[in-house]
Amino acid sequence: MSISLADRMKLLLTNGDGADIQFLVGQGEEKEVLKAHKLILMAASDVFEAMFRFDAQNAKTKTSSSAEQLQSVEITDIDANVFKVMLSFIYAEDSSGLTGDNLIAVLYAAKKYHISLLAKACADFPLKNELPNVFLAFDQAQLLDEKALRWADEKCRQNAIECSPKNRRSALGLALFKIRFPLITMETFANEIVPSGLLTVEEMFGIYQFNCHPNLRAISELYPLKFSAKNRVSCRQIVLDIEQLSAFAGENEGSKRYSETVYRNGVPWKIWAKVNTKKDSTEKCLGFYLLCTASEEDPNWSCKSSAKLQIVSQRSGTKDLSFNLPKSVYNNKSLSWGFPNFISFAELMDPSKGLYDEEGDKVTLAIDFNDDSLYSKIKSFFGKLMELMLRNLNAVKSLFV
Known part of the structure; x- marks a missing residue:
C-alpha cells in the first residue's frame, strides 16, 4: 500500500533515518535529543541555512574523534515538545500539534527560525478556535491588533449575535486594552x-x-x-538592553557590549555598542553600530543593508532617539557601520530626555532593518529543496530509499 508524501516525511522525522544533525532541546532533566536532516531544515528556513553555513561552532561535532557521531546543536530557550511541533510542520506542514497551551511558545519558535507559514498558522489559530483570552498573550508575541478585532467579529458571528460595539467589546474582554x-x-x-x-x-x-x-x-x-x-518591537529588529549603564559609561574607551545574533535573510547581524571619547575632548559617548558577522563563510563575502538605529524611549510620550543608517556595503574590510558618537552618556542619562531607565539603570538599543537587504529572494519550499538536492545528491539518497 502506497503512502502519501506527507506521511513519508512524518515517518522520516519519526525514525530519524539518514539524520545528520541532532538538537539537544530544553533544560535540565527535561532535555531531549531530537534528530533531523539539515537539507530539509535549510529548505524551510533561512535561519537554519545560515546556521549551517555561517555558524562554525554549531557545525562542529562535540567529539571529532568519532566520525559517526551526529553534529549537535543545543537549544535551551524552546521546550522539546514545542520544537517537535515546529519540526512536524517543517517536514509535513502538520500543525495538528498546535494548541492553545503551546500557541505562544510555537509562535516564538516560528519567528526565531523564520518559519512564516507556521507563524501564520499561529496567528490564525484563535480565529478557528475558542480562545477568548489568547490576545492577552499575543500582545507580547507582536501580532497585529487587527487580529483581535477580527477575532471579536468572528466570535459574534459564531454566536449568531450582532457585531455591535457592546458585543465586540464583550468578546475581547481585557484583550481590548492590549490594542495600542x-x-x-x-x-x-x-x-x-x-x-x-x-x-x-x-x-x-x-x-x-x-x-x-x-x-x-x-x-x-x-x-x-x-x-x-509604547511601540512594539519589530519582527525585523535587533534589541540590546545595556544593564548597569552607569558602570558601562565609566569604563575605559573601547569597552563593548553585543546583542544576540539575529539572522536577516540568512545573514547574521548584531548590535555593537561601544564606549568612545569625542575627538579633542574628554566627554564619553555611546558608539552605536550595526555589525555583520558573516565573515567565517567566505573571505570574499559581501552584502548590503540599510537600517534605523534607535534608543527606545523609557517614558510614555517621549519619542525614541533615532538616526537612519543609509544603505552600506558590509564585507571583511567593513564589518560594521554606525555612529561613533551617537549620543553622549551625560545626555543619554539626563532624566528629562526619557531615554534612560534610572530605576533599572539600563537603556534599550534597537535596530530596525529596512526591506532592501541583500539576499531577500523568496523561494518555495520544494523549489529550494530541489536546488539543495542537486547540490547534495549523495546526502539526499538516504531520504528517499
Missing part, C-alpha cells in the same frame, strides 16, 4: 475607531489628550490613558 489605540494616526482614529463605538467617551478623550499633550501628565489624571502607547 494611541499609536493609530489621528485621521484613522477619527474616521474608523470613533464611529465604531468600541470605546467609551472617557477612553477616547484620554487618547485625544495624549496625542495633543503627550508630556502634560496633569491632563491624564482627569481622563487617564488606558492603552499602551
Whole structure:
C-alpha cells in the first residue's frame, strides 16, 4: 500500500533515518535529543541555512574523534515538545500539534527560525478556535491588533449575535486594552475607531489628550490613558538592553557590549555598542553600530543593508532617539557601520530626555532593518529543496530509499 508524501516525511522525522544533525532541546532533566536532516531544515528556513553555513561552532561535532557521531546543536530557550511541533510542520506542514497551551511558545519558535507559514498558522489559530483570552498573550508575541478585532467579529458571528460595539467589546474582554489605540494616526482614529463605538467617551478623550499633550501628565489624571502607547518591537529588529549603564559609561574607551545574533535573510547581524571619547575632548559617548558577522563563510563575502538605529524611549510620550543608517556595503574590510558618537552618556542619562531607565539603570538599543537587504529572494519550499538536492545528491539518497 502506497503512502502519501506527507506521511513519508512524518515517518522520516519519526525514525530519524539518514539524520545528520541532532538538537539537544530544553533544560535540565527535561532535555531531549531530537534528530533531523539539515537539507530539509535549510529548505524551510533561512535561519537554519545560515546556521549551517555561517555558524562554525554549531557545525562542529562535540567529539571529532568519532566520525559517526551526529553534529549537535543545543537549544535551551524552546521546550522539546514545542520544537517537535515546529519540526512536524517543517517536514509535513502538520500543525495538528498546535494548541492553545503551546500557541505562544510555537509562535516564538516560528519567528526565531523564520518559519512564516507556521507563524501564520499561529496567528490564525484563535480565529478557528475558542480562545477568548489568547490576545492577552499575543500582545507580547507582536501580532497585529487587527487580529483581535477580527477575532471579536468572528466570535459574534459564531454566536449568531450582532457585531455591535457592546458585543465586540464583550468578546475581547481585557484583550481590548492590549490594542495600542494611541499609536493609530489621528485621521484613522477619527474616521474608523470613533464611529465604531468600541470605546467609551472617557477612553477616547484620554487618547485625544495624549496625542495633543503627550508630556502634560496633569491632563491624564482627569481622563487617564488606558492603552499602551509604547511601540512594539519589530519582527525585523535587533534589541540590546545595556544593564548597569552607569558602570558601562565609566569604563575605559573601547569597552563593548553585543546583542544576540539575529539572522536577516540568512545573514547574521548584531548590535555593537561601544564606549568612545569625542575627538579633542574628554566627554564619553555611546558608539552605536550595526555589525555583520558573516565573515567565517567566505573571505570574499559581501552584502548590503540599510537600517534605523534607535534608543527606545523609557517614558510614555517621549519619542525614541533615532538616526537612519543609509544603505552600506558590509564585507571583511567593513564589518560594521554606525555612529561613533551617537549620543553622549551625560545626555543619554539626563532624566528629562526619557531615554534612560534610572530605576533599572539600563537603556534599550534597537535596530530596525529596512526591506532592501541583500539576499531577500523568496523561494518555495520544494523549489529550494530541489536546488539543495542537486547540490547534495549523495546526502539526499538516504531520504528517499
